Amino acid sequence: MNGTRIATIAFAAGLALFAAGCDRTNEATENGAADVGQADTPASSGAAGSVGTTLRDTADRAGQAIDDAAVTTAVKGKYLADDTLKGLDISVDTERGTVTLTGAVQDDAAKQRATEIAQGVEGVVNVDNRLTIQGSDDQASTDR
Numbered sequence: 001m002n003g004t005r006i007a008t009i010a011f012a013a014g015l016a017l018f019a020a021g022c023d024r025t026n027e028a029t030e031n032g033a034a035d036v037g038q039a040d041t042p043a044s045s046g047a048a049g050s051v052g053t054t055l056r057d058t059a060d061r062a063g064q065a066i067d068d069a070a071v072t073t074a075v076k077g078k079y080l081a082d083d084t085l086k087g088l089d090i091s092v093d094t095e096r097g098t099v100t101l102t103g104a105v106q107d108d109a110a111k112q113r114a115t116e117i118a119q120g121v122e123g124v125v126n127v128d129n130r131l132t133i134q135g136s137d138d139q140a141s142t143d144r
Contacts, residue, residue, distance in 0.1 A: 068094040071123040075099055078117045084110050097125030104134045
């Protein structure tokens with residue numbers, strides 16, 4: 001199972017690197033300026049410096065995407081294990097550590113429980129709870 005996880009992460013990172021390289025434009029030529037980080041390092045001149053910068057940026061984005069996916073999966077898993085929340089259709093989206101919850105729950109206690117569980121997951125920076133209470137007149141209310 002650990003080998004599968006590593007292979008999945010490697011594949012996702014490789015795919016992200018490939019996708020980022022496909023639509024990358026040469027900013028140094030277009031803007032008439034050097035890529036960020038090139039001027040300070042003599043060894044990173046020309047295309048080699050640009051590739052290094054691109055790889056670092058792409059790796060950072062791929063790493064963040066993998067981290068966000070892991071957070072989303074962990075939150076959903078904890079909801080499935082919780083007796084109050086396991087049967088509910090709660091959507092979980094994570095971006096840069098901020099978890100956004102959408103859907104409907106039966107009462108305020110379930111809404112609060114969803115927030116508490118999400119906050120307890122490693123990697124969660126903030127929880128944006130947009131869950132609504134089923135049957136409530138104020139379906140658009142949010143808890144931030």
